[in-house]
Amino acid sequence: MGEEREAAREAEIGRIREEIDRLDEQIQALITRRAECARRIAEIKKEAGDAEAFFYRPEREAQILRRVLERNRGPLSDEEMARLFREIMSACLALEQPLNVAFLGPEGTFTQLAAFKHFGHSIRSRPLPTIDEVFREVEAGSVHYGVVPVENSTEGMVSHTLDRFLNSPLYICGEVELRVHHYLMAVGGRIEDIRRVYSHRQSLAQCREWLDAHLPQAERIAVESNAEAARRASRETRAAAIAGEATAHIYRLRILASNIEDEPENTTRFLVIGRQQVPPSGNDKTSLLLSAPNRPGALFRLLEPLARHGVSMTRIESRPSRRGLWDYVFFVDVEGHRSEDKVAAALAELEREASLFRVLGSYPRAVL
Numbered sequence: 465m466g467e468e469r470e471a472a473r474e475a476e477i478g479r480i481r482e483e484i485d486r487l488d489e490q491i492q493a494l495i496t497r498r499a500e501c502a503r504r505i506a507e508i509k510k511e512a513g514d515a516e517a518f519f520y521r522p523e524r525e526a527q528i529l530r531r532v533l534e535r536n537r538g539p540l541s542d543e544e545m546a547r548l549f550r551e552i553m554s555a556c557l558a559l560e561q562p563l564n565v566a567f568l569g570p571e572g573t574f575t576q577l578a579a580f581k582h583f584g585h586s587i588r589s590r591p592l593p594t595i596d597e598v599f600r601e602v603e604a605g606s607v608h609y610g611v612v613p614v615e616n617s618t619e620g621m622v623s624h625t626l627d628r629f630l631n632s633p634l635y636i637c638g639e640v641e642l643r644v645h646h647y648l649m650a651v652g653g654r655i656e657d658i659r660r661v662y663s664h665r666q667s668l669a670q671c672r673e674w675l676d677a678h679l680p681q682a683e684r685i686a687v688e689s690n691a692e693a694a695r696r697a698s699r700e701t702r703a704a705a706i707a708g709e710a711t712a713h714i715y716r717l718r719i720l721a722s723n724i725e726d727e728p729e730n731t732t733r734f735l736v737i738g739r740q741q742v743p744p745s746g747n748d749k750t751s752l753l754l755s756a757p758n759r760p761g762a763l764f765r766l767l768e769p770l771a772r773h774g775v776s777m778t779r780i781e782s783r784p785s786r787r788g789l790w791d792y793v794f795f796v797d798v799e800g801h802r803s804e805d806k807v808a809a810a811l812a813e814l815e816r817e818a819s820l821f822r823v824l825g826s827y828p829r830a831v832l
């Protein structure tokens with residue numbers, strides 16, 4: 465009886481596997497046709513013969529991914545489905561033109577994860593030690609795009625990113641949001657033997673409660689990046705690092721505890737920078753760099769056209785200008801693309817009022 469049931473189960477699995485084989489064949493044939501389409505598009509783009517042909521089209525990719533999510537009915541999650549299509553597009557784009565993407569390194573940082581999340585794995589990613597170098601390499605044209613952290617980062621001062629735009633002709637071509645999970649890692653041993661914990665100060669802050677509860681005896685040492693923390697931990701005994709999962713693999717460390725961040729919804733935002741202005745995708749953001757004349761009420765008056773034209777401001781950040789001409793500069797994010805009527809109207813008025821005005825870019829809102 466047991467044997468019969470076993471045989472029936474095997475036969476059923478065999479039938480389903482045959483169906484999977486047929487589906488795989490179709491999927492592969494479709495992916496091949498898709499890749500051929502991308503190659504034809506590449507030919508046309510090349511014929512257009514721009515000085516700098518932009519093969520990568522962030523607005524088109526965002527539209528494709530949004531449609532994938534709209535169609536998704538499970539059982540695969542939105543993240544998984546988007547990731548699969550992301551990789552297919554990444555491979556198609558690499559066929560057109562292998563993209564070189566610089567990111568704030570070293571290998572294993574959250575910024576590298578963000579670069580892969582945005583571009584897929586078919587890019588050539590190049591780690592650079594500072595945000596400034598990422599900007600410089602993109603400015604010099606030695607890479608196509610750069611990825612840098614901008615909010616709630618665990619890899620260096622985020623304000624560097626904003627300040628760097630003051631002296632850069634680059635545009636923001638996209639944003640990436642990453643759910644950040646922290647792991648405690650060490651060469652080996654037990655949690656209770658750890659005497660030193662290395663990490664970026666932001667990561668230490670984000671795991672404070674966990675550290676108080678589980679490692680009250682350990683000294684907390686802030687270093688410049690989580691990857692640097694892992695590097696140090698890999699050379700010491702009784703030391704651990706707090707970093708992302710990928711970092712543990714790179715530095716051959718054992719994960720002693722997972723998801724130790726106090727705030728599970730912890731996300732970090734990154735920007736994709738390039739030399740290209742991105743056309744509208746239908747769901748976009750615009751980032752501005754502004755300065756108001758140093759008079760009472762000036763900032764209020766400066767931003768008033770946004771409200772009047774019904775343009776929502778999603779973020780405002782002020783930074784000392786360090787230029788002497790203006791006391792403060794403001795980084796402002798608004799909803800919509802600069803080519804939309806109401807955004808264009810508001811920006812035109814803003815430009816008249818502001819002592820410094822630059823559109824850093826209009827770009828698709830992060831899809832996932």
Ligand SMILES: O=C(O)C(=O)C[C@]1(C(=O)O)C=C[C@@H](O)C=C1
Nearest residue numbers: 502505519520521524553556557
């Ligand atoms: O539509 C294009 O322009 C393409 O080159 C095709 C494609 C794709 O694979 O769908 C590839 C790269 C671009 O970034 C956008 C889309």
